[in-house]
Amino acid sequence: IAGITQAPTSQILAAGRRMTLRCTQDMRHNAMYWYRQDLGLGLRLIHYSNTAGTTGKGEVPDGYSVSRANTDDFPLTLASAVPSQTSVYFCASSETSGNTGELFFGEGSRLTVL
Amino acid sequence: GQNIDQPTEMTATEGAIVQINCTYQTSGFNGLFWYQQHAGEAPTFLSYNVLDGLEEKGRFSSFLSRSKGYSYLLLKELQMKDSASYLCAVMDSNYQLIWGAGTKLIIKP
Numbered sequence: 001i002a003g004i005t006q007a008p009t010s011q012i013l014a015a016g017r018r019m020t021l022r023c024t025q026d027m028r029h030n031a032m033y034w035y036r037q038d039l040g041l042g043l044r045l046i047h048y049s050n051t052a053g054t055t056g057k058g059e060v061p062d063g064y065s066v067s068r069a070n071t072d073d074f075p076l077t078l079a080s081a082v083p084s085q086t087s088v089y090f091c092a093s094s095e096t097s098g099n100t101g102e103l104f105f106g107e108g109s110r111l112t113v114l
Numbered sequence: 115g116q117n118i119d120q121p122t123e124m125t126a127t128e129g130a131i132v133q134i135n136c137t138y139q140t141s142g143f144n145g146l147f148w149y150q151q152h153a154g155e156a157p158t159f160l161s162y163n164v165l166d167g168l169e170e171k172g173r174f175s176s177f178l179s180r181s182k183g184y185s186y187l188l189l190k191e192l193q194m195k196d197s198a199s200y201l202c203a204v205m206d207s208n209y210q211l212i213w214g215a216g217t218k219l220i221i222k223p
Binding site for chain 2: 040041106
């Protein structure tokens with residue numbers, strides 16, 4: 001089934017540890033995104049990539065980094081996790097950036113930083 | 115600043131009709147989206163409006179008034195499976211999506 005796969009589904013992490021959330025899509029979409037979702041807040045964009053080889057900062061990029069070596073993969077790295085990064089993380093994709101088409105979301109990665 | 119407002123929670127009865135409102139203030143406008151998100155799951159696309167008026171899609175309809183910065187999602191013949199959060203999002207002049215916090219809809223038998 002075509003779509004977006006995220007891993008891990010959930011993770012408990014000690015503060016200060018490094019963590020990479022993986023995201024892979026098989027729809028050949030050009031644009032990919034990482035959001036975090038916290039209770040009472042709307043989805044907030046962390047980083048995005050309009051096409052392979054390019055990345056950009058979203059609304060809340062501090063403490064996170066991304067790479068886009070190819071079309072399919074868009075990993076999100078927390079270099080040194082802090083408790084405020086406890087959240088549900090969603091990876092998403094769309095055919096192109098800046099278009100008005102729908103976003104396709106992965107199932108989410110629930111991260112707890114202690 | 116940019117802002118999307120929608121009610122935090124609504125309750126409705128199975129078989130009834132419910133209207134979920136969304137008001138927005140954004141830097142420019144390139145369309146408004148509604149997404150459905152069941153608890154513990156990913157958001158899924160419901161509708162997109164860029165012109166004023168009503169868009170109907172089965173039991174769901176979405177309305178937009180750009181002059182009023184207002185939209186609503188109308189759900190008819192409510193079913194228990196419609197219990198979910200409904201997310202309103204506006205695409206601004208930079209084609210960035212601004213998301214509301216979502217409306218949790220509770221359906222009672």
